[in-house]
Amino acid sequence: MNENNLYLLLDVISRNGSVKILTRNGIDFNEIAIQTNNAISEGLVINSDKRIVLTDKGVEVLKHLALKYKKTNKDEWIERHLKSQIRKIDKNSIFLPRQNELTF
Numbered sequence: 001m002n003e004n005n006l007y008l009l010l011d012v013i014s015r016n017g018s019v020k021i022l023t024r025n026g027i028d029f030n031e032i033a034i035q036t037n038n039a040i041s042e043g044l045v046i047n048s049d050k051r052i053v054l055t056d057k058g059v060e061v062l063k064h065l066a067l068k069y070k071k072t073n074k075d076e077w078i079e080r081h082l083k084s085q086i087r088k089i090d091k092n093s094i095f096l097p098r099q100n101e102l103t104f
Contacts, residue, residue: 007065
């Protein structure tokens with residue numbers, strides 16, 4: 001696993017977040033499980049009480065990787081959903097939606 005994916009994995013574990021961000025980066029669930037086991041064997045995380053938490057070493061590695069890989073540009077925080085975009089209409093045009101498309 002490259003450093004960016006390791007950063008994402010440790011960040012998800014530290015926040016007790018969802019692994020969806022890892023799957024969006026092209027990592028399948030099998031690879032997530034393998035890398036989690038690797039992180040446990042390297043002493044970065046521990047499996048205790050039905051939770052996976054970072055060790056002190058894992059926190060230090062996360063801080064080090066955050067300097068390099070944390071997204072500070074706000075435009076990168078939310079992925080664009082191109083499917084929902086509509087084309088621009090002229091400001092002098094009047095848009096009348098179909099009656100069955102209106103929801104209130």
